[in-house]
Amino acid sequence: MNQLRLLLLALLLACAGTSYAAKVDTLAIPSAVMHKAYRANVVLPAAYAKQKKANFPVLYLLHGAYGHFSDWLAKTPDRQLVHRLADQYNLIIVMPEGETFGWYIDSPVNKESQFETYITQEVIQKVDQTYRTVRDRKGRVITGLSMGGHGALYLSARHPDLFCAAGSMSGAVDINTAKWKLNPEDAKNTAARFEPILGPAGASPENYLTSYMVLPLVDKLKANGLPLIIDCGVDDFLINTNRELHQRLVYNGTPHDYTERPGGHTWEYWQNSLPYHVLFLHQVLQANAVTIPSTARQ
Template identity: 65%
Template sequence: MKFVQILFVACLLGFSNFSFGAKVDSLDIPSAAMGKTYKAAVVLPSSYANSKQPYPVLYLLHGGGGQFSDWLSKTPDKMLLHKLADQYNLIIVTPEGERLGGYLDSPIQKDNKFETYITQEVVEKIDKTYRTIRDRKGRVITGLSMGGHGALFLSGRHPELYCAAGSMSGALDLNVDTWKLDPETIKRISPGFERILGPKGATPDQYAAHSVVYMAEKLKTNDVRLIIDCGVDDFLIEPNRELHRRLVYNKTPHDYIERPGGHTWDYWENSLPYHVLFFHKVLKANGSVIP
């Protein structure tokens, strides 16, 4: 009889953990700027349902060849975001950026307005739909590869929205000639950037204006805490090192990390918890964490 009671309690505990863990919503977010509707995933910590407090939000951006669901489907640990949301009582939003939208407003493609989409339309939809801290003191952003560039680019241009930003393996210079890739690969991916910024030779100013590596002075003037990391075997290591050098030179506070690894989901799964811990410390200093 005692064994049956213990088994019953164990089943209840297991059911409780299964039922009340972090929850994932799929949200349609229309874009008036682009005349389209995109999806986003929203990870709500288990504490959200039983709380009346507003929650801090992490915007987590995907890479250039991906989509909004990547952070939930491609990490080796498919519960990574669930665990982080629960551990830090944090809402995590993974919005759509298309396969190579650059998280920027293209000067030549009117249907590519992802700066407007992420910073205005997505933030507004999330704040209206969920119980969030509707202030920069409770809002952070990071991402991988193109999403790392996007996070630093958007936070650099909109410091009123975010208190901290990060980049994992960021494509911090949109001129692919600075990447460690073979000529054939560069030739294959260049048209994607030319679609949104024009031919490199004809519009070099557009590439510079939209590349984070040239935003060091802008980043210095913003009160946005920064964390940047990249694997030493990553083909994007040189643009990351160049931005780091520029930030050191102009005395912009930031955390910069190089560790073994390449442009892989194993690397990003290892990297993300460091970013979230960094953000948690910033949010705590702002009085924006849920106990």
């Protein structure tokens, strides 16, 4: 009988522990500009269901190349990581679609690949219409991994009216694959993947890529004044270009948080990195007075 009571108590505690856990929505966000239907995962903190009159800040969390919107929930070794961070900081976390090689840019040659417009206009608008969000830049932050790190810095640099802080984990901040620490065959194959969205490289691949890279935006990043957090693993094939970005930001006097840690281009690295980013971004939101007080957390 005592064992039965203990079992029932354990079940009740388990139910109580999960009743107010972060909730995951799959939100349909069709794109008028691309004439396609896409989805996003939206993680709502437990407090969202309890605090009916509160407006919540939003983190846009971008996936990498060859991935999709569900990656951050399906591929981290700890599948509950994003849920816990949403609950810990009372933060809505939105993971939109960027396609396998969309790069969060508006392609000049492919009208079906317009992910800069999609994220900055269609996704944000849909999220703000659907949820109780802080509908202002002071309540929006953005970060991502690899292609998503590029996307977060690129979009925030070009749209400082939409975000108040940005980050990059292992970001592909220079999309000239000749500078990546890859074997020549892999670098060539990856470079070829850019042609459908950027057109033929021609005789000057550097000039062809410049308009869609983060590195040339360092003066824009300085002028915008957004708090930035950037990190990369020391064994990552993108480490050299991240170091170059850091050096350019130091040279032009742009304040930023830059870290190198052990690790490569892996989900183990990004799982370790994400909590640092969320803490950094939360502190910016807190300074903007848009966070939900800790007393409201469940």
